[in-house]
Each structure stands twice: as structure tokens, then as C-alpha cells.
Amino acid sequence: MPEVCTIPRLVVAAPQGRSGKTTITLGLVAALRARGLTVQPFKKGPDFIDPGWLGRAAGRPCRNLDAFFFSRETLAQVFARGAQGADVAVVEGAMGLFDGVDLEGSGSTAEIAKIIRSPVVLVVNATRMTRSAAAMVLGFKAFDPELELGGVILNHVARPRHERMLREAIKRFCHLPVLGVFPKCALAAIPDRHLGLVPVGEEEREAEILEVLRELAEKYLDIEGILALARRAAPLAVSLPAGSPAGRKEVRLGVFRDRAFSFYYPENLEALEAAGAELCFVNALEDDLPPVDGLYIGGGFPEIFAACLEANEGLRRRVREAAEAGMPIYAECGGLMYLSRSLIFRGHRYAMAGVFPFDITFSDRPSGHGYMRLRALGGNPFFPAGERLLGHEFHHSRPLDLSPSTLFGFAVERGYGINGAFDGAIYRSTLAAYCHLHALAAPGWAPALVAKAREFRKGGL
Template sequence: MNSKPAVYSRVVIAGERSGCGKTTVSLAIMNALSRKGVRVQGFKTGPDYLDTSHYEARTGTKGRNIDLWMTSPRHCLEIFLRNAADAQISVIEGVMGLYDGSRPDNKASTAHTAKFLSAPVILILTCDGGAQTTAATALGLKMFDEEVNIAGFVLNGATSKESAEVIASVVTGKTAIPYLGFMPLDDRIALTSRHLGLSHAFEEPPHADKLSSEVEIASKSLDLERIEKIAISAPPLFPPDCGDPLYPFVPEPQSVRLAVARDKAFSFYYEDALEILSLCGCEIAPFSPLSEERLPAGADAVFIGGGFPELYCGELEGNVPMRDDLRNFAFGGGTVYAECGGMMYLGAGLTDLNGRRFDMCGALEADFEMRPRLQAIGYREVIAATDAGFFRVGDREKGHEFHYSTLSDGHAGDFFNITTSAGGASRGGMAFRNTVASYIHLNFLSSGIIKRIPARLKAVAEDGI
């Protein structure tokens, strides 16, 4: 990339806390601006597959992630600039509360991301408290770090325009933060959630009526013109230097076929990672463990990401031909990589919350059980302890862990040496021949390993090494 500054209109949507309506407001803004003919690119702060899945239906472009813990600042900037290049406005949805990030330093928080991208912030405040307390919350967030440019606020969950204006007048009077409108309580735009967060758009594509309602409500209740002006006010950004870019300057010929499980049960992938794999020599071949009986013809390797296999246990168990084909591929030395839900599918069986056990692929000697409470959450850094699949001993990568299941025998494996963002150490991950699986969703953008994966897959496929 060259060193000349470039103008990228952008705005960060931040929340006072988790569950305050960041996604509701972000989607409404993306949708309403897109309907006006504005080219919008959606980004999500942090490790998230669910929120980003809903961006495409509103903008026509795949949602992307910006994560300053898992990815270096230079590469985060490369990801942003590449994906924002064709957009007129980029909307960056935050994570948790404005200042909440990784432990112990809150790296990769919404505030950290906003300052890194020199992006103005629109603060989402809820209407479930009194006006004075809401104003005190906004004032505290503004004063906590005055380098964060809070350029406006939106009230979410208002019962009426009049009640929102009462709260807004107090907030503006105490903080001088401009009021940009409100989002009402309205079942027509409610988002469906479950234990891992929002329902994935792959499972529940937004109905046309919901999309139309979002536009109608946002156009009436939000000051979209002012929001556009705030995004346009963002200063120019300087592209990173040309050294070691994530994306290759010249695409490599596609010489290895990577089968990627993509359906309602398995949908957790970082779009940038898949795109880089494609540019570096992988032909991405999507397939469905739910509805197809065989792996894609000529597959050299298989990638099964996370998702919701626990919701489709019966269908996965019932598709015996696919389970047999995948198990035989793994037992024959084919490269298989699986994360979280994908690992559960590779196991011998999965027991749901009702105590019913379902047969899975049997490629791993492990049984999994769903639990009613969250079992693990947080950032992780892993180091491969030995060679297997496309991993080589010493390979280092970052990711995150978030799951409700456990292994029935409690032994999570020892393929990876794992360190948490807070410094805790453990072992985890299973390996059998060229099959590697763990609970950790790897980002694959924190090191140069992603550009070496296609060549490694080809070597395993050709030579069995």
C-alpha cells in the first residue's frame, strides 16, 4: 500500500454496556443508509460470527471483524482499508461496554478500536433508567477517556418520542453530547437470541418485512443525515507500510481444494481468513454436513468451523453417509481441522441438555455433553506442541474460546499449549494423524501461518507429510 492518506468515512457504534442495543441500532443504520443508496460496509469489533452474519442482508457486503488483540495493528488497518475501500460509509459495531476488552488491559475494546481508527463514536444509551442516571452514565463515559470522540448518542428502547426527548434533554444538558434520535421498543425489529448470542443469519435470514420495518423506524426516529455527517468528519487514514501484508499482492493459482462446512449447523468463519486462503492457493469448496452425503469431490482437506451442532443433532446423526465419509477421510490421513462445534461433530457422540446421546462421526475418540451454563470464554494464544495436519511444532496463533459443552471424560487433549489473555496456562486440542480439533476458534490473522497453509495442505495431500 502507498503512504498517501485516504478518506474513509466511518463511525463506531458503542454501548454503555452489553445488551444495550448496539446491534439493533447498527443494523438499522446500515439498512437505512443502504436503502438511501449509500454503499455501507459493516465491521464488528472483536471475535464475533453472529452479528457480522446479519450485516450482509442490510448492506450487500459480508461483515468483517476488527480485533486488536488477535491481529496486529498494522494488519487490522490493512483489513479495514481493504474492505472499506469501496464503501461510502463504514459502520463499526462495538463490543460489550465502551471500555470493556481483554483482561487485564482492556485491549481490543470499542474505545481502543475507535481511537486506533480515529473514528467518531455514537453512544447507545438505554431508556430503562431515569434521565439523571442516564446523563450521569453518559458523562462518566465521556470523561473516562477524553481521547475517545463521542460525537453523539442514541436512546434505545424508548416507549415514545416524547419520553426519549425528556431523557435526551437532560443528557445533552449535562454532557453537551448531541442527541441523534431514538429506537423504539418494537417487536417488528426484535432480534432472536439463544445461548451463544444472536441467531445466525444463515439459520434465520431476516424477513423482508423486518428489513422494511428497520428502514421505516430508523428513517423516522434517527437523524440519519447527522449520522452521515459524523462519519464523514472522520480524518484521513494513512495506509500501513508494505512489509508483510496479510493479502498477497498477486493471487496464487488455486492448487489445493479445501472443503469448508457451511450450513445452519456450522457457520463460524472469519471471512478475511477464507479470502486470504483463497488468494494464497486454496479453492474453497462449501459443503453441508446436514444435507449432503459426501465431501466435495477431490477435496484435499476439510475445515469444520464452529456453530450450533447441538441444535441439529438428529439431522447430523441421521446423515450416516456423510459421517462415514468424513470419518474415512480422517482415518485415511486426510487433513481435517475442526473448531468447537466442528470438533463436537468429529467426536463419537454428543449428548444434549435432555440427556439424549446422538452418534457423531467417530473420527475422534471423544464424547461431548451440553451444559446449561457457559463453560469457557475469553481470548487464547496457542502454540502447537507437535506436527499434525497443516500445523508444525511451534506454530503460534491467537483465537478465542466460548462454549457450553464439555468433554464427557473432562480431558481436552494436549496438542496446544494455551495461554489466556490474563496469563493463565493450560493444554488443549486433539490430534490424530492429520486431524486437529480444539475448542478454540483461531483467527489465523495474527501470524504468517495462514499464507503457508495452502502449501502445507498440498504437501500432506501429495506426500502424506
């Protein structure tokens, strides 16, 4: 029988990217937490960086809601399960409210808001607008009658007269409350990089930034009005499958987790544990390789820390030896870079693990950006030939001097991958791809990696 999720919830969206919704959402989450509320953050779509900041602001892991990866039922389950034990859930949207992968808006923030039956507050960049802001908000309100647009937050407001005109226009023409007004240039900036914000673990001023955003939210947001809107969310009926009993830990999996490698979905790590793995986190900048039966190397920014990764020659050598011995290694994006022969970044060449005989170079423009569809090829260590998988990529790097004899694990049906046609370089039991997979969209991945580690454990190095 379906359970009923009644947790107060809110989706923070915008007409377009760069409207300020990330910083405003961070400030809101921090302010709600400061009031003693347990806040569960979510992020729409494939992302690791914003969820890292949101998780740090909330004090509990942020979860991703992705209607491209998940069915409607699975998405509702991810939301309901993630929100368990929380007092309020806050979902940060992505891009524009109605922007999806097609003209129907599939995968959009609006679609997710409807699936989880959540009201939406719209963050509007009010630069050089007065009455026109009301016309824009009214269009968003009328565009989809099934969506509940419950309020507006104004950003980049110039002067008191500007604020007054905006408030009066939205009240008169849109009949919506203004739930916050941020003056021009009020929001503290989190440093950017080519993939967006700098990851939370790299920013030394992290605590200071979050405190500033909390103070700004307390000053400029109508927190009580926002909570009242969140409490209007309709009950959500969802069937939650019974959780799997904790099994015996049969293998030890090393997981690179540090400032260079931080891009992991919580569900991926949980799926590995549920499949029987004990996770052993490895700092690739400092540690040697501990006794493990397999490796999972996620994404991140190894190029920023390339000198430190190169200096840890012992780990690089041990990883190369492990791959040669047939230890199962699954690597995504940054992990692929680490397993290459070298990184060529900003005019310098840095030695990497050397599992694959190619070098990695970087460009100012993305080599691959967006959702991916893959088809597993014969010889793939973790997926049967013909299996189709969904994932995503966002990388400015590409391999140089790919050998014609390179073995690939995936044919790319949508996206770019390693060379536009294939992804997932293979060497023995190592697979390194630009594609990021989500365990809930690839349920066979974690059991397959653990099974390979179990086989390796029986044979040993």
C-alpha cells in the same frame, strides 16, 4: 508511502451490553443501504453471529476489528482494505465502550475507534432515567479526551415527557446531539440462543426482521445527522501491503458451510485461496464428500441440527475414512463436535463422524468463554512446536471420557480449551480444537493446511 483513507465512518457503542446497539446498528446499516449507499460493516472483537446479520443487512461481508489479535497497524489495514469501494463504514462495538482485557482498556471499542480515527455514537438504555442519563453520558465523554464522542442514541424511552427531559439534559450538560430516540419496546427482537442471536442463516424471518429494523431506523434515527458525524472522521494514514497475486489453485479444500457450520472469518477463507486452495463448500446436512484434498470444518451449532447430521450417514463415514487415510482436517469448535463419536443433547444421543473416541455433552453454562493463548506442542500437524497463537472460544460443550492417551496439539496458557490444560485433539493429520483462529493473527495456518493438502494429493487416498 502510506495511503490516506478518507471514508466516512462511525462506531456504534454503548455503556454496557444489552443496550440495543446490535439491532440499532442493523437498522442503520439497512437504512443507509436503502438510500443507495454502499455500506461496509465491521464488528469489534471475536464474533461470528452479529457479523452474519450485519453482512446480510449491508449486502457485503462484515469484517472483524480485534485489537487483541491485531497490532494497531494491522487493524488499521483491515479497516482500510475492507472499506475499499464503500461510501460509509459502520462499526458495531461490543460490551461497554471502554471495556477491554485490562485496566488500560486494551482491546476495547474505544481503543479501536481511536486507531481508525472514528467518531462514536453512544446508545443509551434510558430505562428509568432522566437527568442521570446526562451524568452518565458526560462521564463517557470526559473519560478519554482522545476519543471523539459525537452523539447519543436513546433507547427504551417511555413517553414524550421522558424524551423531552432526556433531550434537554443531554443538550444542556453534555453539549451533544441526540441522533435518535427509540420508544420502549420498539425494536423487533431477533431470537436469542446461548451464544447471542440466532445465526442469520437459521432465521426464516430474516428478510422480514431486517425490513422492520430498517423502517424503525428511518423513523427514529436522524440519518442525516449520523452521516454528518461520520463525515467528520479524520483522515486515516495507513500502509497497505501489496496484495499477493492470485496463484494457481493446487489443491481442493472442502469447507463445511451450511446452517450447522457457519462460523468463518472472511479472511480465513481468503487466506486459504491466496495459499493456493480452491474452496469447495459442502452442505453437511445433505451432501456427500466431494473429491477434495483436505477439509476445514468451522464452528456453528451442530447440536441444533444433530438429527440431520446423523441422518447423513454417508458423509460421516467418508469423513471418518478420509481422516483414517491421513487427509488433513482442521476443525474448530462445532467441527470438533462433528468429529466426535456422538453428541448428547437434550436427552438424545446422535452419532457423529467418529474420528475421535469421545462423546460431547452440553451444559447451561459456558465451558470456555473468551480470548485464548496457546502454545503448539510437538506432533501438531499445522504448527511447529513452541509457536504461540492467539484465539478465542465460546462453547457450552465438553468431551466426555477423554482417554489418557489422547494427543493434543496445544497447551492452553489462557482459556479452557478441551480440558482446561490442553486443546486441539490430534488423530493422524486431523486437528480439532475449541479455539477459533484468525488467519491474520496466525499467518502460517493457511499455508500449512494447503501444504498438507498438497502432500496428501500427491499420495492420494
